[in-house]
Amino acid sequence: MENDNIAYYINFIRKQQNTSFGGSREKCNRFIEETLPDVLKMMDKYSAEDNRWWLTGGATMAYYQLKEISTIIVEYTDFMENLSRLLERPIQSFEVGQNYWATLQEATVAYRDYVKNGPKPPIQDEEKIL
Numbered sequence: 001m002e003n004d005n006i007a008y009y010i011n012f013i014r015k016q017q018n019t020s021f022g023g024s025r026e027k028c029n030r031f032i033e034e035t036l037p038d039v040l041k042m043m044d045k046y047s048a049e050d051n052r053w054w055l056t057g058g059a060t061m062a063y064y065q066l067k068e069i070s071t072i073i074v075e076y077t078d079f080m081e082n083l084s085r086l087l088e089r090p091i092q093s094f095e096v097g098q099n100y101w102a103t104l105q106e107a108t109v110a111y112r113d114y115v116k117n118g119p120k121p122p123i124q125d126e127e128k129i130l
Contacts, residue, residue: 087103
């Protein structure tokens with residue numbers, strides 16, 4: 001399982017090479033070397049519980065990525081879209097940084113409801129207008 005986690009993380013970071021590291025493979029590799037031990041520790045914690053949330057998407061991914069916000073291991077846009085769905089409201093990036101604890105508390109309540117009752121049906125266009 002650890003080898004799968006290593007491969008996932010390396011592939012994830014290398015996809016960011018052009019945007020986050022100015023195309024520099026050297027900077028990208030250095031970042032991987034520096035961050036891999038802590039990231040693996042975090043990933044192994046969840047893998048031991050058979051909860052590889054970074055592979056799931058949806059509410060589960062959004063909730064656990066928010067809990068581990070210092071270590072982004074999913075596409076940020078996917079995280080934010082799914083967090084908005086979980087919270088059932090638009091959310092801006094600054095909210096995660098400026099109001100982290102309040103956002104986490106709100107997400108915890110929403111995720112518990114999601115686990116207990118399942119996903120809510122999508123809002124229909126007519127309901128959005130009202």
